[in-house]
């Protein structure tokens with residue numbers, strides 16, 4: 674093996690280890706997790722928002738051509754929201770600005786992400802998956818108010 678190959682493989686290994694450490698620190702120290710698919714939950718028929726604890730909420734959203742079926746979301750600053758998303762027709766997207774939420778709404782499945790809203794303000798929601806002629810109308814908002 675040539676010296677250059679050994680250097681490249683060594684650097685690649687170091688970068689890979691640094692990435693794993695960064696992921697571990699973010700997941701354990703800061704509670705940041707990767708959005709996922711919930712296999713043990715059947716797609717829901719109703720959109721709901723309910724409180725599960727002090728500044729903890731659960732939001733169920735159904736995406737349909739071309740709007741999100743979701744209740745008005747107004748929560749106090751510092752809240753944590755568990756978001757469950759499904760689609761009633763085609764594949765849609767669900768992105769909340771200023772958060773880590775970036776989900777796909779897939780018919781017949783439920784996707785999940787946890788979002789934190791530390792600051793008061795409006796957090797726009799947009800569909801980021803071209804889903805048809807009315808795609809640009811798919812918007813929503815999370816209103817975060819001073820507690």
Ligand SMILES: [Cu+2]
Pocket residue numbers: 736739764765766800802803804808811
């Ligand atoms: Cu859409």
